[in-house]
Amino acid sequence: MRKHHLILALVFAIVLSYSGTAVAQTKQPSEAPNVLSPDQARDLSGVWMQDRPRMGTVLARYWIYELTQEEPPMTAWGEAQFKAAKSSYGTHSFPIAETNDPIYRSCSPPGFPRAFFHAFPLQIVHVPGEVIMLFEWDSVRHQIFTDGRPHDTTLGPLWMGDSIGHWEGDTLVADTVNFNTKTWLDRIGHPHSDALHVVERIHRTDHEHLVDEITIDDPKAYTRPWTGRIYFVLKPKWTLAEEFCEDKESFQSIENQETTPAK
Amino acid sequence: MCKYQLVIALTCALCFSPARAQDKKPPSTANAPVSGQSRDLSGVWMLDRPRLITVVARYWTYEFNPQEPSMTAWGEAQYKLTKSSFGTRSYPVAETNDPVFQACTPPGFPRIFLHPLPMQIFQTPGEVTMLFEWDSVSHPIHTDGRPHDKTLGPLWMGDSIGHWEGNTLVADTVNFNTKTWLDRIGHPHSEALHVVERIQRIDHDHLVDDITIDDPKAYTKPWTGQLVFVLKPTWTLAEQFCEEQDTFGEIENKETAPAK
Numbered sequence: 028m029r030k031h032h033l034i035l036a037l038v039f040a041i042v043l044s045y046s047g048t049a050v051a052q053t054k055q056p057s058e059a060p061n062v063l064s065p066d067q068a069r070d071l072s073g074v075w076m077q078d079r080p081r082m083g084t085v086l087a088r089y090w091i092y093e094l095t096q097e098e099p100p101m102t103a104w105g106e107a108q109f110k111a112a113k114s115s116y117g118t119h120s121f122p123i124a125e126t127n128d129p130i131y132r133s134c135s136p137p138g139f140p141r142a143f144f145h146a147f148p149l150q151i152v153h154v155p156g157e158v159i160m161l162f163e164w165d166s167v168r169h170q171i172f173t174d175g176r177p178h179d180t181t182l183g184p185l186w187m188g189d190s191i192g193h194w195e196g197d198t199l200v201a202d203t204v205n206f207n208t209k210t211w212l213d214r215i216g217h218p219h220s221d222a223l224h225v226v227e228r229i230h231r232t233d234h235e236h237l238v239d240e241i242t243i244d245d246p247k248a249y250t251r252p253w254t255g256r257i258y259f260v261l262k263p264k265w266t267l268a269e270e271f272c273e274d275k276e277s278f279q280s281i282e283n284q285e286t287t288p289a290k
Numbered sequence: 291m292c293k294y295q296l297v298i299a300l301t302c303a304l305c306f307s308p309a310r311a312q313d314k315k316p317p318s319t320a321n322a323p324v325s326g327q328s329r330d331l332s333g334v335w336m337l338d339r340p341r342l343i344t345v346v347a348r349y350w351t352y353e354f355n356p357q358e359p360s361m362t363a364w365g366e367a368q369y370k371l372t373k374s375s376f377g378t379r380s381y382p383v384a385e386t387n388d389p390v391f392q393a394c395t396p397p398g399f400p401r402i403f404l405h406p407l408p409m410q411i412f413q414t415p416g417e418v419t420m421l422f423e424w425d426s427v428s429h430p431i432h433t434d435g436r437p438h439d440k441t442l443g444p445l446w447m448g449d450s451i452g453h454w455e456g457n458t459l460v461a462d463t464v465n466f467n468t469k470t471w472l473d474r475i476g477h478p479h480s481e482a483l484h485v486v487e488r489i490q491r492i493d494h495d496h497l498v499d500d501i502t503i504d505d506p507k508a509y510t511k512p513w514t515g516q517l518v519f520v521l522k523p524t525w526t527l528a529e530q531f532c533e534e535q536d537t538f539g540e541i542e543n544k545e546t547a548p549a550k
Binding site: 152159172182269 | 332394395396410412414416417421426427428430432442443445446447469526527528529531533
């Protein structure tokens with residue numbers, strides 16, 4: 028029994044170091060005996076919430092504002108953009124009154140993949156030809172077309188990008204391009220250009236857990252593609268609530284929630 | 291033998307009686323079944339209206355009923371203050387005080403129905419949800435038996451619960467904030483607004499939503515409008531955010547262009 032745990036821990040450590048994250052997980056994607064059938068595995072539906080260990084320091088809770096704890100490798104252009112961003116998050120944070128975060132200034136849409144970092148649930152639904160992620164934050168949508176259509180090159184640049192997907196076994200591979208340049212990549216101000224290309228590999232590891240492995244590929248902003256993972260846990264009793272940036276009260280209460288010590 | 295075959299033929303003819311003879315105008319709901327065809331309301335839907343040219347005749351682009359609802363004194367006062375870019379007493383967009391035009395605030399409910407972009411319905415156990423293309427707004431109707439949630443502060447889209455009566459979805463929405471117009475022409479509502487919808491799929495391609503506006507602070511009695519939608523089987527929702535000034539301009543152009 029002990030050997031089993033040790034081997035698992037080693038495997039997990041290898042997997043983590045390979046993926047470039049340095050999170051010490053207290054809870055790993057389940058190796059529980061309830062293996063999903065192929066139909067179940069391809070059913071991503073439900074209300075999901077980011078599933079992260081509760082750690083105390085701002086630095087350790089990087090997933091609140093960025094995809095990986097390590098700094099991604101930026102080009103000179105990327106570095107310049109990043110320097111100009113004044114975020115209210117992270118170790119170089121500014122007070123809200125001084126931030127130039129576009130969301131705080133004018134409630135503009137968060138964009139994609141930034142929508143993942145707003146600490147609210149998301150709901151996944153399957154409709155014919157699409158898998159839709161509905162975010163509680165500002166009710167934005169990440170629509171992944173699975174009906175075989177190619178990217179739509181007639182569309183102007185989009186806040187959430189243009190996303191098409193296909194299944195590889197039990198993994199939904201979603202490919203998103205055609206972004207506008209009005210958003211930050213995350214909440215700490217990492218940059219992206221209109222050349223941003225996001226690839227997700229989304230996999231339901233068991234009934235209650237979902238993993239989205241996100242690759243950021245933007246040769247104008249980063250010297251190479253880089254990857255992070257977002258883990259979700261199923262919330263069977265939750266439904267999405269209304270959440271509009273315009274509500275100053277809720278905005279302030281979010282701030283309060285995020286700065287209070289973890290329970 | 292001959293008579294028997296005749297009876298069969300007549301019976302079969304009745305079975306195939308047409309449900310949708312008209313292509314061009316929305317079907318009359320006067321003879322519609324008491325309850326819809328099925329409880330499956332899913333699909334992408336678009337407001338379905340005859341193409342008339344005059345602004346007054348195209349009331350459905352900005353209000354629920356061509357007749358002026360009967361307003362209270364308070365309601366009338368609110369209405370007078372509004373400067374809409376729609377209707378017969380319209381202002382140029384630059385002069386309007388429409389909160390959506392001024393600051394891209396959420397349009398709220400039921401105003402969202404009047405923005406001429408498609409809407410998608412999907413159903414999960416416990417919810418019927420309308421997704422609107424305009425500004426990515428969502429109107430979830432909880433059908434799992436929960437009561438209204440009194441712990442919520444006032445909402446842009448209200449708090450909506452529903453139940454089935456036959457194949458008609460009856461949705462009841464309360465708890466609105468006061469930051470929105472009821473429609474696009476500036477009719478008012480208060481926090482006492484109570485919206486009841488009776489939604490039925492009268493045939494495969496048509497959805498009807500009978501909306502009752504009940505707001506004793508703004509109106510002297512409840513009043514009703516009717517929205518008719520047609521199914522768009524090849525459509526999917528596009529991205530549409532108010533912040534995009536270009537898109538906004540396009541919508542304006544679409545709405546004022548002569549009908550084809």
